Amino acid sequence: MTTRQIKVYQDLMGENDRWAEQTRKLLAKHRIYMVNLIGSPGCGKTALLERLADMLHDTLRFAVLEGDIETTNDAQRLARKNIVVSQLLTKGSCHLEAKLVHYALRDLPLTELDLVIVENVGNLVCPAEFDIGEHRKIAMLSVTEGEDKPLKYPLLFREAKAAVVSKIDLLPHLTFDLDACVANIRRINSEFPLFQLSSTSGAGVTEFIDWLCAVPGR
């Protein structure tokens, strides 16, 4: 009786982590910093990137990897702002994984970049579970979502290295308690920088840009 060879299937997260590691090596080689922007659908991720395009152009050369389940709407919005952008379509999946990000990253003009911003699929839950080779995850929450959300979706706020509370221009029209929201975020993560901004009015965006530009190792 011959011994049949047994096929071993590595767990998928193991494969994901290997691609993430490849991405980190590629980023290090080109001295590029990469952040992974995560938040609910409609929390204002793309609007913030549009605002960054207006304010960052002379400071930092950046590109965007735009994650979506379907459509290229967001990449088209950013292309209109002259941002170097590629669209990553997950075709049904609720988050980006490292392999797709790696392939898209390799095709960017890496020698001309300081920063890559990955806009993840709109989802406050699942993307936080996946390492895509980024240096920092950034948690984004809009004031229209309610001040309790950091407690209800704590993983992202635990994993992130910064938080952005967006759409503060809408505060006069809401019952949202900004102090309670900040306190809730601090209950999950007492250390990281926390930005309050409006991409519509521009308020607070400079502070976020200063943090992006002051990242370690650059």
Add this chain to the structure above:
Amino acid sequence: MTTRQIKVYQDLMGENDRWAEQTRKLLAKHRIYMVNLIGSPGCGKTALLERLADMLHDTLRFAVLEGDIETTNDAQRLARKNIVVSQLLTKGSCHLEAKLVHYALRDLPLTELDLVIVENVGNLVCPAEFDIGEHRKIAMLSVTEGEDKPLKYPLLFREAKAAVVSKIDLLPHLTFDLDACVANIRRINSEFPLFQLSSTSGAGVTEFIDWLCAVPGR
């Protein structure tokens, strides 16, 4: 050489579907209608249920199964409105599955109910993939999220039997194009009823309640 028994692990979705079927049988036995309310974090699901508690009490006897990853905040909000409510904690998972729903349903006072509303985990993506034994999925989208979201997250709008566009009281403060949003929803699902409402002002809630009360088979 004895033949060893081979363990067969049924695929998880198969198991999910069997629990969903058990739930449908239980609901039929008690002539209870069950809907599954799905939308992003902060789109106003709990606020709508609070409003329903104020407006439905003499019309329809209902209970809520409240899905969250962590915290019992939402169940506490509803309990303050004297709603019969149980909290379902997914402990990290981004959606409700049929088994947990079934166990919670069995413990409700079924002989005293006409309607069970399941508030799913705040997530515009994953909950749409899971049959929890409900009669209808309801897709919910707030006007602060942007009119393009039905195209970017089409599965839910395909699976749902009704859509709710919420927070219309905020329209004067936003650049949101309501007609474009409705057109986008209609591109995904041209047939189903579409409600535009505000749980804050109460506008449009009566129409939604009329639809809830007129469900087939009751």
